[in-house]
Amino acid sequence: MSTPIVFIILVNYNGASDTLECLESLKKIDYPNFKIVVVDNNSSGNDIEVINKEYSDFIDKIIIAESNLGFSGGNNLGINYALENNADFILLLNNDTIVEPNFLSVMVNKSKEYPEAGIITCRINYFDKKDVSWYSGGYISKIKASGFDLNLPNNSKDTFCSFASGCNLLIKREVIENVGLLDEKYFLYLEDTDYCARTIQADYKILFTDKTKIYHKVCSTTGKNTNMLPIYYSTRNRFYFIKKNYPDWRAISYSYLFFVLSLKFFKNSNEREFYSVVKKAVLDFFSGRLGITNYFDRG
Secondary structure (H helix, E strand, O other): OOOOOEEEEEEEOOOHHHHHHHHHHHOOOOOOOEEEEEEEOOOOOOHHHHHHHHHOOOOOEEEEOOOOOHHHHHHHHHHHHHHHOOOOEEEEEOOOEEEOOOHHHHHHHHHHHOOOEEEEEEEEEEOOOOOOEEEOOEEEEOOOOEEEEOOOOOOOOOEEEOEOOOOEEEEEHHHHHHHOOOOOOOOOOOHHHHHHHHHHHOOOEEEEEEEEEEEEOOOOOHHHOOOHHHHHHHHHHHHHHHHHHOOOHHHHHHHHHHHHHOOHHHHHOOHHHHHHHHHHHHHHHHOOOOOOOOHHHOO
16 A cells, blocks of 8 residues: 655745744654645745755745735635645644654554544644653533543553544545535634544544653744734634534523633733624624634734
Protein backbone atom coordinates (compact mmCIF):
# COMPACT_ATOMS: atom_id res chain seq x y z
CA MET A 1 0.00 0.00 0.00
CA SER A 2 1.38 3.42 -0.92
CA THR A 3 2.10 5.98 1.76
CA PRO A 4 -0.92 8.31 2.17
CA ILE A 5 -0.34 11.88 1.07
CA VAL A 6 -0.93 14.46 3.80
CA PHE A 7 -1.57 18.12 3.07
CA ILE A 8 -0.45 20.29 5.98
CA ILE A 9 -2.33 23.58 6.19
CA LEU A 10 -0.86 26.58 8.01
CA VAL A 11 -2.96 29.74 8.31
CA ASN A 12 -0.86 32.88 8.71
CA TYR A 13 -2.12 36.27 9.86
CA ASN A 14 0.58 38.81 10.65
CA GLY A 15 2.64 35.99 12.12
CA ALA A 16 5.49 35.41 9.68
CA SER A 17 8.08 34.76 12.39
CA ASP A 18 5.92 32.02 13.93
CA THR A 19 5.18 30.51 10.53
CA LEU A 20 8.88 30.42 9.65
CA GLU A 21 9.70 28.58 12.88
CA CYS A 22 6.90 26.11 12.26
CA LEU A 23 8.09 25.47 8.71
CA GLU A 24 11.65 24.93 9.94
CA SER A 25 10.44 22.24 12.35
CA LEU A 26 8.39 20.62 9.57
CA LYS A 27 11.52 20.32 7.44
CA LYS A 28 12.80 17.83 10.02
CA ILE A 29 9.84 15.45 10.13
CA ASP A 30 10.37 11.83 9.10
CA TYR A 31 7.08 11.32 7.26
CA PRO A 32 7.93 10.90 3.54
CA ASN A 33 4.77 12.04 1.72
CA PHE A 34 3.39 15.45 2.58
CA LYS A 35 2.76 18.84 1.02
CA ILE A 36 2.48 22.18 2.75
CA VAL A 37 -0.15 24.81 2.01
CA VAL A 38 0.21 28.26 3.57
CA VAL A 39 -2.93 30.39 3.62
CA ASP A 40 -2.36 34.06 4.35
CA ASN A 41 -5.40 35.75 5.86
CA ASN A 42 -4.70 39.12 4.26
CA SER A 43 -1.81 40.09 6.54
CA SER A 44 -1.07 43.80 6.72
CA GLY A 45 2.70 43.52 6.24
CA ASN A 46 5.11 41.64 3.98
CA ASP A 47 4.52 38.22 5.51
CA ILE A 48 4.13 36.40 2.20
CA GLU A 49 7.29 37.89 0.74
CA VAL A 50 9.27 36.83 3.80
CA ILE A 51 7.82 33.31 3.89
CA ASN A 52 8.19 32.80 0.16
CA LYS A 53 11.80 34.01 0.21
CA GLU A 54 12.80 31.48 2.86
CA TYR A 55 10.67 28.46 1.97
CA SER A 56 9.46 28.71 -1.63
CA ASP A 57 11.06 25.34 -2.47
CA PHE A 58 9.46 23.67 0.56
CA ILE A 59 5.89 25.01 0.28
CA ASP A 60 3.61 23.44 -2.30
CA LYS A 61 1.12 26.31 -2.43
CA ILE A 62 0.63 29.78 -0.97
CA ILE A 63 -2.97 31.00 -1.02
CA ILE A 64 -3.66 34.68 -0.32
CA ALA A 65 -7.12 35.47 0.99
CA GLU A 66 -8.71 38.73 -0.14
CA SER A 67 -9.75 39.46 3.45
CA ASN A 68 -9.24 38.06 6.93
CA LEU A 69 -11.38 34.90 6.88
CA GLY A 70 -10.53 33.80 10.40
CA PHE A 71 -9.42 30.34 11.45
CA SER A 72 -12.31 28.55 9.79
CA GLY A 73 -12.35 30.43 6.50
CA GLY A 74 -8.59 30.39 6.09
CA ASN A 75 -8.38 26.66 6.71
CA ASN A 76 -11.28 26.03 4.34
CA LEU A 77 -9.30 27.61 1.50
CA GLY A 78 -6.48 25.18 2.21
CA ILE A 79 -8.82 22.21 2.63
CA ASN A 80 -10.44 22.84 -0.75
CA TYR A 81 -7.04 23.03 -2.43
CA ALA A 82 -5.97 19.78 -0.75
CA LEU A 83 -9.13 17.96 -1.82
CA GLU A 84 -8.68 19.15 -5.40
CA ASN A 85 -5.15 17.74 -5.35
CA ASN A 86 -5.94 14.23 -4.12
CA ALA A 87 -5.12 14.53 -0.43
CA ASP A 88 -5.64 11.35 1.62
CA PHE A 89 -5.35 13.26 4.90
CA ILE A 90 -5.53 16.94 5.75
CA LEU A 91 -3.64 18.24 8.76
CA LEU A 92 -4.80 21.50 10.29
CA LEU A 93 -1.78 22.81 12.18
CA ASN A 94 -1.47 26.13 13.96
CA ASN A 95 1.32 28.23 12.54
CA ASP A 96 2.53 29.00 16.07
CA THR A 97 3.54 25.40 16.77
CA ILE A 98 6.79 23.47 16.70
CA VAL A 99 6.56 19.76 15.94
CA GLU A 100 8.50 16.65 16.91
CA PRO A 101 10.12 14.90 13.91
CA ASN A 102 7.92 11.81 14.31
CA PHE A 103 4.59 13.54 15.00
CA LEU A 104 3.04 12.99 11.58
CA SER A 105 4.31 9.43 11.13
CA VAL A 106 2.86 8.46 14.50
CA MET A 107 -0.55 9.97 13.79
CA VAL A 108 -0.84 8.48 10.28
CA ASN A 109 0.14 5.06 11.65
CA LYS A 110 -2.48 5.40 14.37
CA SER A 111 -5.11 6.00 11.69
CA LYS A 112 -4.21 2.60 10.25
CA GLU A 113 -4.30 0.99 13.68
CA TYR A 114 -7.68 2.56 14.46
CA PRO A 115 -9.63 2.69 11.17
CA GLU A 116 -12.73 3.92 13.00
CA ALA A 117 -10.92 7.16 13.89
CA GLY A 118 -11.78 10.01 11.56
CA ILE A 119 -9.63 12.54 13.43
CA ILE A 120 -6.30 11.88 15.10
CA THR A 121 -4.43 14.22 17.40
CA CYS A 122 -1.62 14.08 19.95
CA ARG A 123 -0.39 15.74 23.12
CA ILE A 124 0.26 19.49 22.85
CA ASN A 125 2.66 21.09 25.32
CA TYR A 126 3.43 24.74 25.94
CA PHE A 127 6.24 26.05 23.76
CA ASP A 128 7.85 27.98 26.61
CA LYS A 129 7.31 25.17 29.15
CA LYS A 130 7.97 22.11 27.07
CA ASP A 131 7.34 19.65 29.89
CA VAL A 132 3.91 21.13 30.70
CA SER A 133 0.83 19.88 28.86
CA TRP A 134 -1.65 22.27 27.25
CA TYR A 135 -3.85 19.59 25.61
CA SER A 136 -3.98 15.88 26.43
CA GLY A 137 -7.22 14.60 24.99
CA GLY A 138 -10.48 16.46 25.42
CA TYR A 139 -14.21 16.36 26.01
CA ILE A 140 -17.14 18.58 25.08
CA SER A 141 -19.12 20.11 27.95
CA LYS A 142 -22.72 21.08 27.26
CA ILE A 143 -22.96 23.42 30.24
CA LYS A 144 -19.72 25.24 29.44
CA ALA A 145 -20.40 24.85 25.70
CA SER A 146 -16.87 24.15 24.58
CA GLY A 147 -14.09 21.61 24.47
CA PHE A 148 -11.95 21.03 27.54
CA ASP A 149 -8.78 19.13 28.43
CA LEU A 150 -9.05 15.65 29.89
CA ASN A 151 -5.72 16.20 31.67
CA LEU A 152 -4.51 12.71 30.91
CA PRO A 153 -1.13 11.87 32.51
CA ASN A 154 2.01 11.47 30.45
CA ASN A 155 2.41 8.18 28.59
CA SER A 156 -1.33 7.53 28.57
CA LYS A 157 -2.75 4.82 26.37
CA ASP A 158 -4.40 5.75 23.09
CA THR A 159 -7.77 7.22 24.03
CA PHE A 160 -10.96 7.96 22.12
CA CYS A 161 -12.29 11.36 23.12
CA SER A 162 -14.90 13.89 22.01
CA PHE A 163 -12.76 17.00 21.50
CA ALA A 164 -9.50 17.62 19.67
CA SER A 165 -7.99 21.10 19.50
CA GLY A 166 -7.92 22.78 16.10
CA CYS A 167 -4.27 23.43 16.85
CA ASN A 168 -3.48 19.95 15.47
CA LEU A 169 -6.14 17.97 13.61
CA LEU A 170 -5.27 15.11 11.25
CA ILE A 171 -8.50 14.53 9.33
CA LYS A 172 -9.26 11.71 6.91
CA ARG A 173 -10.40 12.82 3.49
CA GLU A 174 -13.63 10.86 3.77
CA VAL A 175 -14.54 12.71 6.97
CA ILE A 176 -14.38 16.06 5.19
CA GLU A 177 -16.32 14.65 2.24
CA ASN A 178 -19.05 13.43 4.60
CA VAL A 179 -18.99 16.08 7.35
CA GLY A 180 -18.08 19.12 5.25
CA LEU A 181 -15.86 22.12 5.86
CA LEU A 182 -15.37 24.19 9.00
CA ASP A 183 -18.31 26.46 9.80
CA GLU A 184 -17.24 29.99 8.88
CA LYS A 185 -19.96 31.56 11.00
CA TYR A 186 -17.67 31.08 14.01
CA PHE A 187 -14.75 33.04 12.49
CA LEU A 188 -12.68 32.48 15.66
CA TYR A 189 -13.13 30.03 18.54
CA LEU A 190 -15.41 26.98 18.82
CA GLU A 191 -15.08 25.96 15.17
CA ASP A 192 -12.91 23.02 16.25
CA THR A 193 -15.42 22.02 18.94
CA ASP A 194 -18.21 22.19 16.38
CA TYR A 195 -16.24 20.10 13.88
CA CYS A 196 -15.55 17.45 16.50
CA ALA A 197 -19.24 17.30 17.42
CA ARG A 198 -20.21 16.95 13.75
CA THR A 199 -17.57 14.26 13.20
CA ILE A 200 -18.91 12.19 16.09
CA GLN A 201 -22.48 12.71 14.86
CA ALA A 202 -21.34 11.23 11.54
CA ASP A 203 -20.25 8.06 13.41
CA TYR A 204 -16.50 8.66 13.30
CA LYS A 205 -14.28 8.59 16.37
CA ILE A 206 -11.61 11.00 17.57
CA LEU A 207 -8.34 9.48 18.74
CA PHE A 208 -5.79 11.02 21.09
CA THR A 209 -2.36 9.42 21.09
CA ASP A 210 0.38 10.14 23.60
CA LYS A 211 3.11 8.59 21.47
CA THR A 212 4.24 11.97 20.19
CA LYS A 213 3.71 15.68 20.85
CA ILE A 214 3.96 19.18 19.47
CA TYR A 215 4.55 22.54 21.18
CA HIS A 216 2.20 25.52 21.06
CA LYS A 217 2.86 29.23 21.57
CA VAL A 218 -0.52 29.70 23.21
CA CYS A 219 -2.43 32.85 22.14
CA SER A 220 0.41 33.92 19.88
CA THR A 221 -2.02 35.64 17.48
CA THR A 222 -5.07 36.66 19.47
CA GLY A 223 -2.91 37.56 22.43
CA LYS A 224 -1.68 40.55 20.48
CA ASN A 225 -5.20 41.98 20.49
CA THR A 226 -7.23 43.32 23.34
CA ASN A 227 -8.19 40.54 25.72
CA MET A 228 -11.81 41.41 24.96
CA LEU A 229 -11.61 39.88 21.48
CA PRO A 230 -11.54 36.24 22.69
CA ILE A 231 -14.23 37.08 25.27
CA TYR A 232 -16.53 38.36 22.53
CA TYR A 233 -16.06 35.49 20.08
CA SER A 234 -16.01 32.71 22.67
CA THR A 235 -19.21 34.03 24.29
CA ARG A 236 -21.16 34.59 21.07
CA ASN A 237 -19.95 31.37 19.47
CA ARG A 238 -20.79 29.22 22.47
CA PHE A 239 -24.44 30.24 22.08
CA TYR A 240 -24.27 29.43 18.37
CA PHE A 241 -22.59 26.09 19.06
CA ILE A 242 -25.27 25.13 21.56
CA LYS A 243 -28.16 26.13 19.31
CA LYS A 244 -26.66 24.27 16.37
CA ASN A 245 -25.83 21.03 18.15
CA TYR A 246 -28.30 20.62 21.01
CA PRO A 247 -32.12 20.74 20.77
CA ASP A 248 -32.48 22.02 24.33
CA TRP A 249 -30.22 24.93 23.50
CA ARG A 250 -32.07 27.71 25.31
CA ALA A 251 -31.81 26.16 28.77
CA ILE A 252 -28.19 25.25 28.19
CA SER A 253 -27.42 28.73 26.86
CA TYR A 254 -28.76 30.36 29.99
CA SER A 255 -26.66 27.98 32.08
CA TYR A 256 -23.64 28.95 30.03
CA LEU A 257 -24.32 32.67 30.43
CA PHE A 258 -24.38 32.24 34.20
CA PHE A 259 -21.14 30.29 33.94
CA VAL A 260 -19.30 32.84 31.82
CA LEU A 261 -20.34 35.78 33.96
CA SER A 262 -19.00 34.07 37.06
CA LEU A 263 -15.64 32.96 35.68
CA LYS A 264 -12.74 34.00 37.87
CA PHE A 265 -10.65 34.11 34.70
CA PHE A 266 -12.08 37.53 34.00
CA LYS A 267 -11.37 39.02 37.41
CA ASN A 268 -8.53 41.14 36.04
CA SER A 269 -10.55 42.51 33.14
CA ASN A 270 -12.05 45.97 33.20
CA GLU A 271 -15.44 45.12 34.66
CA ARG A 272 -17.50 47.64 32.70
CA GLU A 273 -15.84 46.77 29.39
CA PHE A 274 -16.16 43.06 30.08
CA TYR A 275 -19.90 43.20 30.67
CA SER A 276 -20.31 45.47 27.65
CA VAL A 277 -18.52 42.93 25.43
CA VAL A 278 -20.53 40.00 26.82
CA LYS A 279 -23.76 41.94 26.26
CA LYS A 280 -22.71 42.75 22.69
CA ALA A 281 -21.86 39.08 22.05
CA VAL A 282 -25.23 37.86 23.33
CA LEU A 283 -27.20 40.49 21.41
CA ASP A 284 -25.27 39.74 18.21
CA PHE A 285 -26.05 36.04 18.53
CA PHE A 286 -29.78 36.59 19.03
CA SER A 287 -29.75 39.09 16.15
CA GLY A 288 -28.09 36.55 13.87
CA ARG A 289 -24.85 38.53 13.51
CA LEU A 290 -22.20 35.84 13.14
CA GLY A 291 -18.85 35.61 11.36
CA ILE A 292 -16.34 38.46 11.67
CA THR A 293 -17.19 41.54 13.69
CA ASN A 294 -15.80 45.08 13.39
CA TYR A 295 -16.60 45.70 17.05
CA PHE A 296 -12.92 45.91 17.95
CA ASP A 297 -11.97 48.24 15.13
CA ARG A 298 -13.42 51.26 16.87
CA GLY A 299 -11.16 54.25 17.25
